[in-house]
Amino acid sequence: MLDPKLLRTEFDEVAKHIGRRGLSLDKKRFSELEEQRKNLQVETEDLQGQRNKNSKLIGQAKSKGEDASEILAAMEKINQSLKTNETKLEVLLSEIQTWMLELPNLPDSSVPDGSTEDDNQEVRKWGEIPSFDFEVKDHVDLGESLGGLDFETAAKITGSRFVTMQGGIAKLHRALIQFMIDTHTAEHGYEEVYVPYIVNAQSLTGTGQLPKFEEDLFKLNHENDYYLIPTAEVPVTNIWRDRIAKEEELPIKYVCHTPCFRSEAGSYGKDTRGMIRQHQFEKVEMVQLVKPESSWHMLEELVNHAEKILQKLNLAYRVVALCTGDLGFSSAKTYDIEVWLPAQNTYREISSCSNFLDFQARRLKARWKNTATKKTEHLHTLNGSGLAIGRTLVAVLENYQDKDGTIKIPEVLKPYMHGLDKITKEK
RNA sequence: GGAGAGGUGGCAGAGUGGUCGAAUGCGGUGGUCUUGAAAACCAUUGACUCGUAAGGGUCCGGGGGUUCGAAUCCCUCCCUCUCCGCCA
Incomplete structure (x- = not known):
């Protein structure tokens, strides 16, 4: 959520920034609502004051x-107007609140303008694009012929956009998770956390998935408003909802592995083949809650932490800065990391690292006590995939394939593979 | 699933339908004392919100109700704990 004060005092400035996302703000409506709110609030609070005194x-x-009969008579009048005022104010406040909750974050000035992913800006590249002296197979062909990936069986068990894995590939998949968590905890200073995979509506509102993007979520048929998490970001960031951190606790850096569930509404034609776009996938997520002054620096670090995983796996990638049109709702700036996929002959997104500034923190009421100012202030939140496991598996399969369709195990994963250094056909 | 108890400030823990944002203790902060520290003593210490300010308003798990007035009474939901059952 944007700072209401900023909206009141610098509306045009806010509108200009939001305009970069291709949205226009209705100034007239907002100032009308605000005007009404202010008058009504002052009046209501005055009446409340009278009631308290009397x-x-x-x-x-x-x-x-x-x-006391004289005062009691006066109170009757006060209470009547108070009741109507309070009702009006409540309606008005919830209208303003709804409007506020649907406003996206302001893009940072360093975010490039643009409307689609084609306008994203390449920041850097790393690694050698591998060359093969045979015709490369994609991960579906590789996985299916090795007997380790099975989309049909998953479709039978559930439906489309799911997968089952077996044997060496299933082990490799799990190895990736362990390797990433170990790297982030041992080398990058993150604390490992475990969280619920089902969350309530309040948590999703806190991180910004609700109220606007409900169709992207799997909602449970349960008496409470429960949803499957679309990313660990939701439960992990919400650890600090309604909490005030001590200064010495900062920065807070969590790493968390969870499955992620996405309905992928509106992407029916896209990436229907293979593991790129599934309803269920694993992800290792890094989440940070930091002092405002450090968040831009921390974003750069966060990207580096994600990059480190690809470097250790020796997978070529590039980092792009998302343009205003591609930027997520809650984000002020996002870097995507795209890994090289030989079979697609292109880079594909494997991580997304964002600085949300105080946008989520305001929704979450995630705050810290600033010892210098002695005030309670909002934290800044960041998160990034470190990395998406399914897509990393795809990248390893495709980049580490041999002519005979077997897969070499990357050096850094060998400790997790219990002696296996090659994935061959399952019996 | 059955039976019971309870949710109060950073924590622990009082509380009455009225002057209670709430005793007390711990913790935190500042100070006195001390070479320094501890102890002791004194003072101070919740969050949110409107307002330039003065000064208001809101918050005792969430929501609703009764009342001139609710932390206190009623309803409802959520959560926690104990016992039983079941289970991983």
């Missing part, structure tokens, strides 16, 4: 045994 007077009078 109630005390009544109490005093009664304890002395005096007659």
